[in-house]
Amino acid sequence: MSYFVQVVVDGLSNGAIYAALALAIVLVHRATGLVNFAQGGMAVAATFVAFALTRAGVPVLLALLAAVVFGFVLGALLERGVMRHFERGDPDTAVVATIALLVLLTGASAFFFGYEPQPFPSLFPNRTFEVLGVFVSFRSIGTILVLIAVMVGLQLLFRSTKLGLAMRAVADNPESSALSALPVSRLLMIGWGLAAGLGAVAGVLVAPQLFISPGMLDFVLVYALAAAILGGLDSPVGAVVAAAFIGVAENLAGAYLDVVGDDLKIAVPFVAVMVILVVRPQGLFGRKTTVRV
Amino acid sequence: MSLLELDGVSASYGHADVLHGVSFVLPDNGATGLLGANGAGKTTTLRAISGMVRTTGRIVFDGRDITGLGPDRTAALGIAHVPEGRGTLGQLSVRENLLVGAYRRRDRKQIAVDVDYCLDLFPNLRERVGSNAAALSGGEQQMLAVARAFMAKPRVMLLDEASLGLAPSTARRVYDAVVRLRREAQVAMVVVEQNANLAFSVVDDATVLETGRVALQGSSAELLGMDAVRRAYLGG
Amino acid sequence: MATATRPAPAATTTPPRSVVTRAAAAVAGLAVAVVLVVAPLVSSPYINFQLASIMVFAVALLGLNVIMGYTGQVSLGQSAFLGLGAYITAYGVLNDWPIALSLLLSAVVPAAVGMLVALAAARLRGLALAMITLALPIIGVPLARRFDGFTGGSQGQVVSWLRAPESLGLANDQWRYYVVAVIALVAFLLVRNLVRGRIGRSFAIVKENEAVALSMGVSPYRTKVLAFTIASALGGLSGFMYLAVVQYTSPETLVFATSINLVAAMVIGGSASIVGTALGALYYVLVPVLAGQVNSSRTALISGAVLLAVLFVLPAGLVSLPRRLARRRSARRGTRTAPHDTADDAATPTSTDGSAPAVPAPAATTTDQHP
Numbered sequence: 001m002s003y004f005v006q007v008v009v010d011g012l013s014n015g016a017i018y019a020a021l022a023l024a025i026v027l028v029h030r031a032t033g034l035v036n037f038a039q040g041g042m043a044v045a046a047t048f049v050a051f052a053l054t055r056a057g058v059p060v061l062l063a064l065l066a067a068v069v070f071g072f073v074l075g076a077l078l079e080r081g082v083m084r085h086f087e088r089g090d091p092d093t094a095v096v097a098t099i100a101l102l103v104l105l106t107g108a109s110a111f112f113f114g115y116e117p118q119p120f121p122s123l124f125p126n127r128t129f130e131v132l133g134v135f136v137s138f139r140s141i142g143t144i145l146v147l148i149a150v151m152v153g154l155q156l157l158f159r160s161t162k163l164g165l166a167m168r169a170v171a172d173n174p175e176s177s178a179l180s181a182l183p184v185s186r187l188l189m190i191g192w193g194l195a196a197g198l199g200a201v202a203g204v205l206v207a208p209q210l211f212i213s214p215g216m217l218d219f220v221l222v223y224a225l226a227a228a229i230l231g232g233l234d235s236p237v238g239a240v241v242a243a244a245f246i247g248v249a250e251n252l253a254g255a256y257l258d259v260v261g262d263d264l265k266i267a268v269p270f271v272a273v274m275v276i277l278v279v280r281p282q283g284l285f286g287r288k289t290t291v292r293v
Numbered sequence: 294m295s296l297l298e299l300d301g302v303s304a305s306y307g308h309a310d311v312l313h314g315v316s317f318v319l320p321d322n323g324a325t326g327l328l329g330a331n332g333a334g335k336t337t338t339l340r341a342i343s344g345m346v347r348t349t350g351r352i353v354f355d356g357r358d359i360t361g362l363g364p365d366r367t368a369a370l371g372i373a374h375v376p377e378g379r380g381t382l383g384q385l386s387v388r389e390n391l392l393v394g395a396y397r398r399r400d401r402k403q404i405a406v407d408v409d410y411c412l413d414l415f416p417n418l419r420e421r422v423g424s425n426a427a428a429l430s431g432g433e434q435q436m437l438a439v440a441r442a443f444m445a446k447p448r449v450m451l452l453d454e455a456s457l458g459l460a461p462s463t464a465r466r467v468y469d470a471v472v473r474l475r476r477e478a479q480v481a482m483v484v485v486e487q488n489a490n491l492a493f494s495v496v497d498d499a500t501v502l503e504t505g506r507v508a509l510q511g512s513s514a515e516l517l518g519m520d521a522v523r524r525a526y527l528g529g
Numbered sequence: 530m531a532t533a534t535r536p537a538p539a540a541t542t543t544p545p546r547s548v549v550t551r552a553a554a555a556v557a558g559l560a561v562a563v564v565l566v567v568a569p570l571v572s573s574p575y576i577n578f579q580l581a582s583i584m585v586f587a588v589a590l591l592g593l594n595v596i597m598g599y600t601g602q603v604s605l606g607q608s609a610f611l612g613l614g615a616y617i618t619a620y621g622v623l624n625d626w627p628i629a630l631s632l633l634l635s636a637v638v639p640a641a642v643g644m645l646v647a648l649a650a651a652r653l654r655g656l657a658l659a660m661i662t663l664a665l666p667i668i669g670v671p672l673a674r675r676f677d678g679f680t681g682g683s684q685g686q687v688v689s690w691l692r693a694p695e696s697l698g699l700a701n702d703q704w705r706y707y708v709v710a711v712i713a714l715v716a717f718l719l720v721r722n723l724v725r726g727r728i729g730r731s732f733a734i735v736k737e738n739e740a741v742a743l744s745m746g747v748s749p750y751r752t753k754v755l756a757f758t759i760a761s762a763l764g765g766l767s768g769f770m771y772l773a774v775v776q777y778t779s780p781e782t783l784v785f786a787t788s789i790n791l792v793a794a795m796v797i798g799g800s801a802s803i804v805g806t807a808l809g810a811l812y813y814v815l816v817p818v819l820a821g822q823v824n825s826s827r828t829a830l831i832s833g834a835v836l837l838a839v840l841f842v843l844p845a846g847l848v849s850l851p852r853r854l855a856r857r858r859s860a861r862r863g864t865r866t867a868p869h870d871t872a873d874d875a876a877t878p879t880s881t882d883g884s885a886p887a888v889p890a891p892a893a894t895t896t897d898q899h900p
Contacts, residue, residue: 035659085841086844092597093844095603096792096796096797099792100836100837103829104834104836104837106829107827107831108830110826110829111826111830165392166393166396168382168389171384172383172385173383176381178363178364178365178368179368179442180373180394180441181368181396181397181445222663222667229660263674263675264672264675266667267664267672270664271664274650277653277660277661
């Protein structure tokens with residue numbers, strides 16, 4: 001029994017990481033109707049900023065804040081300087097543009113810091129404590145708590161602030177929003193900035209576990225995409241729940257199903273996503289609207 | 294004192310010119326209509342005013358040249374465009390749509406008062422205030438579009454085919470509210486309308502467009518007195 | 530107007546051309562053909578390897594273009610079919626199947642897999658479909674590692690096959706080049722005819738508007754399943770070619786990154802275009818090679834920058850370059866093309882701040898569809 005709980009707790013901890021990036025994907029999708037493959041690249045670039053700072057002796061928490069700010073600026077600049085050009089055109093081209101950004105950002109990170117994975121200091125004490133026979137690391141708890149805070153923050157932003165309302169309006173219909181004097185282009189920039197800042201949080205949270213490298217988030221991004229789509233792409237809560245589900249499901253399957261084992265764990269969320277999407281195409285929490293790639 | 298003045302305004306989509314030197318004047322608190330067949334350039338004229346289409350010529354609003362300003366800028370100056378097809382934000386609730394309309398305003402208390410005024414103006418909306426705009430009927434969406442435009446406290450409202458696809462009684466209710474807005478809130482109106490009976494219930498004068506050019510201009514009484522206009526737009 | 534050519538299945542031939550340009554195109558085509566035939570005889574094995582690789586990925590891209598370019602359904606799983614085709618071929622070679630059987634099964638088995646996936650997923654659209662196709666390489670890699678009896682596990686399979694017949698006096702690299710060139714030629718001709726025919730028109734209609742397709746008696750679901758099946762078959766076929774050229778396959782062959790790069794190359798070359806497909810393959814193979822020659826540690830940086838630059842300058846792909854140049858030249862001379870889109874009151878505006886009309890102006894597309 002305690003083994004089971006252990007597996008679930010570990011799964012939740014993984015799920016929290018997926019969720020952080022999934023939230024960023026949801027944010028950009030809400031703001032621009034695009035799926036942003038560069039999300040992982042932006043997050044890694046920001047995490048490297050934190051990495052450089054911690055190596056220079058800056059405390060991790062401060063480095064995290066700096067990374068978030070850097071991420072925000074990076075995201076806003078990329079939206080303004082690059083993505084703006086593609087937002088009105090063919091959606092396929094826009095998606096490929098985000099792929100180009102991913103390649104470019106990964107290349108830039110590698111150019112400055114190399115491809116070798118390097119250790120990254122943890123935000124939380126590297127210890128575990130025991131509750132009822134289950135070992136829980138401070139890192140897991142910390143990650144989950146940070147994530148819940150971010151999710152609640154986003155939900156508040158979207159539901160109860162003027163900025164959030166304006167962002168939702170622009171995502172819904174940019175042309176019509178402009179008729180109500182909403183500064184559409186600035187709101188799109190803010191959306192990308194927030195998403196990239198969020199990505200920085202995900203990067204700093206996951207880096208101690210994975211070691212920091214330019215490709216660190218590639219797999220996390222795939223999980224995050226799965227979670228975002230499963231959650232319906234527009235719902236922060238949906239993305240987090242889906243990410244937790246994916247984290248737990250893959251861990252349980254890996255632990256208890258011999259056919260699955262450690263190597264095929266990754267198939268579990270995808271099979272689940274496939275089954276669910278075929279049954280319910282709008283995702284678990286999505287409303288029934290057509291999705292644009 | 295004129296509030297809005299168009300002087301030789303032309304507009305084009307890509308290579309196709311759709312407006313050729315349209316001019317008219319809208320006085321303060323006035324209401325003017327744009328009539329004409331499909332494709333005559335009525336909608337494009339409204340789009341030119343709110344900056345949604347490439348334009349040449351001169352558009353002066355409240356003493357200021359606004360030619361070439363984008364829709365968010367013209368909206369911020371006090372031009373509220375109720376577009377054809379309504380443009381309601383489907384995934385947002387009725388109340389949220391109204392608040393988006395008030396985006397530029399800082400007078401929080403007055404916003405609440407105005408939301409209430411809108412819900413009085415359109416009692417249907419009061420019942421649906423929490424539901425998503427996408428779930429509303431066509432008539433309710435049109436009402437919401439007008440109400441949202443009003444929430445910006447505009448000096449002038451550009452109303453595009455507000456009766457399109459609505460049952461006659463519903464269209465009548467929308468226009469009754471428009472008349473009230475003009476009277477009670479001193480909002481000037483530029484009205485594009487296929488149904489001239491509805492249009493003439495609001496406007497003082499009108500411009501008839503034909504293939505992007507001004508064909509006729511005159512007061513409502515003058516235009517209604519012309520056989521040609523009556524035949525073309527009033528079905529008799 | 531980039532959107533205007535969209536409904537036409539074969540964008541390169543839609544505008545009626547003058548005799549001069551047609552002759553020029555024929556001469557250019559002939560020149561390319563001659564170069565392609567002669568090149569391997571005078572080039573180093575390394576060059577021949579690169580040329581043959583271009584053919585391999587051209588066929589993979591051709592498949593991707595069928596589903597994504599022509600039918601408008603995002604697929605992020607093309608590498609899985611490439612890998613599957615390569616594995617089947619390797620298995621066939623190691624078990625002494627006749628080559629024709631390997632060739633056949635390398636296309637048929639992926640087609641069947643693709644069809645099964647599409648039967649389940651083709652009702653979805655956009656991202657959901659992208660997600661499911663993305664799962665194919667993601668799951669495919671660990672599966673390939675797991676079933677090492679069939680795949681050779683993580684080490685992969687080294688296969689030494691397709692040696693040049695002694696009587697021809699060709700080196701192995703030359704012989705393999707000609708084999709894949711013939712396969713690529715056949716694949717291109719088949720797809721070219723396909724997309725210009727009735728099926729191609731149904732692809733285009735489904736891409737443009739599924740509701741319209743339904744009203745015209747074209748089932749979007751069946752069309753998408755068909756397109757995906759063809760795309761998978763071509764992916765598997767390119768796997769056969771891959772093994773012929775590389776003589777080795779491993780789980781690396783089908784990684785997700787390959788799918789992503791294929792999508793990028795397809796857009797770069799020009800989607801829904803046969804010539805664009807070939808240009809995309811050229812880009813796919815050559816840019817990493819050239820970037821690596823400039824500075825191997827900056828390959829990613831350079832490819833990313835090139836990709837972005839192409840997207841900025843030529844959003845319709847490399848295939849649109851001649852058209853762009855021609856337009857620029859005529860613009861300089863002051864002779865504009867006559868306006869052909871009739872925008873009425875209902876037309877979508879060309880420019881508003883931050884707005885994103887998702888569909889092209891209906892007036893423009895319908896007038897172009899019936900010239």
